[in-house]
Amino acid sequence: MNLAGLTELHRHLDVSVRLSTLLELAQARGLVPQSTSLEGFRADFILREPMSDLGSVLAKFTLYQQVLDRYEVVERAAFEAAEDAYREGIRVIEFRFSPGFVCELSKMPWLEALDGFHDGLKRAMTVYPDLKAGLICIGSRDFGMGSIEKTIEFFLRERDRFVGFDLAGDEAAYPNHLYRQAIKPVIASGAKITIHAGEAAGPDSVWAAIEDLGAIRIGHGIRSIEDPKLMEYLCEKRILLEMCPTSNRITSAWPDYSTHPFRRCFEAGVPVCLNTDDPSIFGNTLADEIRIARDRMGLSDDAIQKSFDTARAHSFLA
Numbered sequence: 001m002n003l004a005g006l007t008e009l010h011r012h013l014d015v016s017v018r019l020s021t022l023l024e025l026a027q028a029r030g031l032v033p034q035s036t037s038l039e040g041f042r043a044d045f046i047l048r049e050p051m052s053d054l055g056s057v058l059a060k061f062t063l064y065q066q067v068l069d070r071y072e073v074v075e076r077a078a079f080e081a082a083e084d085a086y087r088e089g090i091r092v093i094e095f096r097f098s099p100g101f102v103c104e105l106s107k108m109p110w111l112e113a114l115d116g117f118h119d120g121l122k123r124a125m126t127v128y129p130d131l132k133a134g135l136i137c138i139g140s141r142d143f144g145m146g147s148i149e150k151t152i153e154f155f156l157r158e159r160d161r162f163v164g165f166d167l168a169g170d171e172a173a174y175p176n177h178l179y180r181q182a183i184k185p186v187i188a189s190g191a192k193i194t195i196h197a198g199e200a201a202g203p204d205s206v207w208a209a210i211e212d213l214g215a216i217r218i219g220h221g222i223r224s225i226e227d228p229k230l231m232e233y234l235c236e237k238r239i240l241l242e243m244c245p246t247s248n249r250i251t252s253a254w255p256d257y258s259t260h261p262f263r264r265c266f267e268a269g270v271p272v273c274l275n276t277d278d279p280s281i282f283g284n285t286l287a288d289e290i291r292i293a294r295d296r297m298g299l300s301d302d303a304i305q306k307s308f309d310t311a312r313a314h315s316f317l318a
Ligand SMILES: [Zn+2]
Pocket: 010, 012, 168, 196, 219, 277
């Protein structure tokens, strides 16, 4: 299979920091001992098995929040993340980040984070002219309605530097319908919307993402498989599910690859594509997801190629 010219639509930029850079930044801030080797750090940091201890997992996310603390660092992180994606054979990549999450601990101004991420991607596209990269702005449900509203205002103000809008965080505790009012200005602006849904909650969450929040793509959406009417609707309206098999297994959103909904959705005609989600924490590449789809789910190379064509057709990047 020709792995060049791939498209990825669901990759969190803050959790795509190159591991060697993450270690260097963490050591410079005294967060990781100087004696730690890259191999040792990788062995300790990367999540390879389903999570059991949420505390230690959250500590890993905290490390990104601690090191991404100023423009130069953020710009470098974005450049390297885009370069790593390019080296994986990706030519169209949509990164996403939550300004509320990235800046929570460092107190870096949101605009500084956006400047850095945006400029880093721009530099990557100059160095690799056949790369197209864009940014999706995430509102974090867990930070409360005030934070969502602030994120929406920020998104609308900086609209030119984003290709789309997303909501992430605990969809079970903070169901999508709660944001129906708040997201109206985003819908009115004509922005393209993807929503994390149907990962930790069932089909109702996906319905709400579509009907209440105007989503034309869904992050994960694996539990759409439980609702035949929804499956039909996704086919008919060509709503794409951005699936992330490794992520689902590690977070225990889905227990195994052999029964993972990617294949069943594909065969039912639902638009689906493969993504890495948080590559710097799961240690995965898009090539790993392709291998999983082929070897563990039994999809043909043709089917996998078709899912990448579908991803390309659904990209928010013009
Ligand atoms: Zn995600």
